[in-house]
Amino acid sequence: MTFSDMIYPETAAALHPAVITQDFAHAKINLFLHITGRRPDGYHLLDSLAVFAGAADRVTLTGPTESMSLTIQGHFGQGLEADSQNLVLRAARALQEKAGTAFNGATENFRLELEKNLPVSSGIGGGSADAAATLRLLAQEWDVDQAELFPIAAKLGADVPVCIAQRPARMLGIGEILAPAPILPDAGLLLVNPGVGVSTPDVFRAFASGGGIVERPEACLPSRWDDARDMVSDLKATTNDLQAPAMSQCPVIGTVLASIDSLPDCLLSRMSGSGATCFGIFPDPESACQAAMLLNTQAARLGWWTWAGGFHHTTAS
Ligand SMILES: C[C@@](CO)(OP(=O)(O)O)[C@H](O)COP(=O)(O)OP(=O)(O)OC[C@H]1O[C@@H](n2ccc(N)nc2=O)[C@H](O)[C@@H]1O
Numbered sequence: 001m002t003f004s005d006m007i008y009p010e011t012a013a014a015l016h017p018a019v020i021t022q023d024f025a026h027a028k029i030n031l032f033l034h035i036t037g038r039r040p041d042g043y044h045l046l047d048s049l050a051v052f053a054g055a056a057d058r059v060t061l062t063g064p065t066e067s068m069s070l071t072i073q074g075h076f077g078q079g080l081e082a083d084s085q086n087l088v089l090r091a092a093r094a095l096q097e098k099a100g101t102a103f104n105g106a107t108e109n110f111r112l113e114l115e116k117n118l119p120v121s122s123g124i125g126g127g128s129a130d131a132a133a134t135l136r137l138l139a140q141e142w143d144v145d146q147a148e149l150f151p152i153a154a155k156l157g158a159d160v161p162v163c164i165a166q167r168p169a170r171m172l173g174i175g176e177i178l179a180p181a182p183i184l185p186d187a188g189l190l191l192v193n194p195g196v197g198v199s200t201p202d203v204f205r206a207f208a209s210g211g212g213i214v215e216r217p218e219a220c221l222p223s224r225w226d227d228a229r230d231m232v233s234d235l236k237a238t239t240n241d242l243q244a245p246a247m248s249q250c251p252v253i254g255t256v257l258a259s260i261d262s263l264p265d266c267l268l269s270r271m272s273g274s275g276a277t278c279f280g281i282f283p284d285p286e287s288a289c290q291a292a293m294l295l296n297t298q299a300a301r302l303g304w305w306t307w308a309g310g311f312h313h314t315t316a317s
């Protein structure tokens with residue numbers, strides 16, 4: 001605050017309006033993930049059912065300020081640099097560039113704050129969700145249509161487009177093609193991460209060198225599931241093709257899956273994305289929370305992160 005700001009606080013407020021908006025960046029869960037091909041650039045083609053959990057990071061926007069800046073708080077904030085490579089700042093700069101030239105010319109800077117509650121490099125797309133939340137917040141400030149965000153999102157990472165709407169979607173291509181997903185039941189979800197970061201490129205490499213693509217019929221899904229058991233019965237005909245390669249790099253994933261499986265009422269345990277976070281599906285959010293309480297002593301002893309609850313959204317719109 002300057003000397004004149006202290007004497008004329010109303011003028012200071014008018015000169016430095018403090019916009020405060022925030023948005024949640026929800027964890028993406030791949031209920032199944034089939035690898036169906038490979039592009040000439042080496043990226044793998046996927047068929048995956050992506051859904052979102054209640055667990056989330058939070059992005060807050062304040063400003064306008066003199067320069068674009070980022071601060072990070074939260075349990076998983078340590079070890080994550082608030083530098084120009086952070087996906088929050090990369091998203092802000094990418095949209096600022098586009099807004100400045102193509103949309104309406106608005107290019108103010110903002111102070112961005114990230115509350116990092118989701119484990120990093122863990123198969124639940126936390127960084128992608130943060131980037132998408134930043135794009136949504138800035139699009140609101142700069143009057144950019146949500147539809148304009150998708151090409152910018154796709155350049156930031158394969159998982160960013162699905163994180164824009166944070167709703168259930170079938171991910172095709174490398175994640176840039178989003179197709180309708182079934183309406184989800186009010187199922188329970190338990191997330192468990194063993195505290196070991198897994199590198200996405202390494203897991204894709206391990207997949208490619210360990211046998212590669214399996215020919216199989218395309219997964220056929222209904223338009224809705226009314227009950228968690230119906231959903232699980234269809235999911236059991238699918239798999240996560242990255243689970244075995246990730247386990248070969250990080251064997252504790254097998255221990256996590258066995259622990260989830262042994263909990264009362266667990267209907268399915270599986271790994272999300274390229275790992276190492278695993279999820280359990282339960283009949284409802286209450287049974288997932290009760291299961292988490294049974295696991296929490298062991299989890300705390302081993303340094304595992306857990307979260308229990310339900311889906312963020314159950315419908316595509
Ligand atoms: C596997 C998935 C499934 O949802 O999730 P996560 O495990 O990351 O959560 C995603 O496809 C990950 O998306 P994302 O984490 O954004 O990956 P990117 O940064 O775009 O890519 C990192 C690297 O992974 C490999 N990669 C990624 C996506 C893909 N379809 N094929 C690939 O081969 C490439 O080597 C690429 O350089």
Ligand SMILES: Nc1ncnc2c1ncn2[C@@H]1O[C@H](COP(=O)(O)OP(=O)(O)O)[C@@H](O)[C@H]1O
Nearest residue numbers: 086087088120121122123124125126127128130
């Ligand atoms: N805001 C962010 N949150 C998490 N990771 C980030 C962020 N910005 C950059 N990264 C980098 O992106 C990579 C993937 O992070 P993340 O999205 O957490 O992985 P995953 O999709 O496997 O859960 C990591 O190498 C991490 O260092």
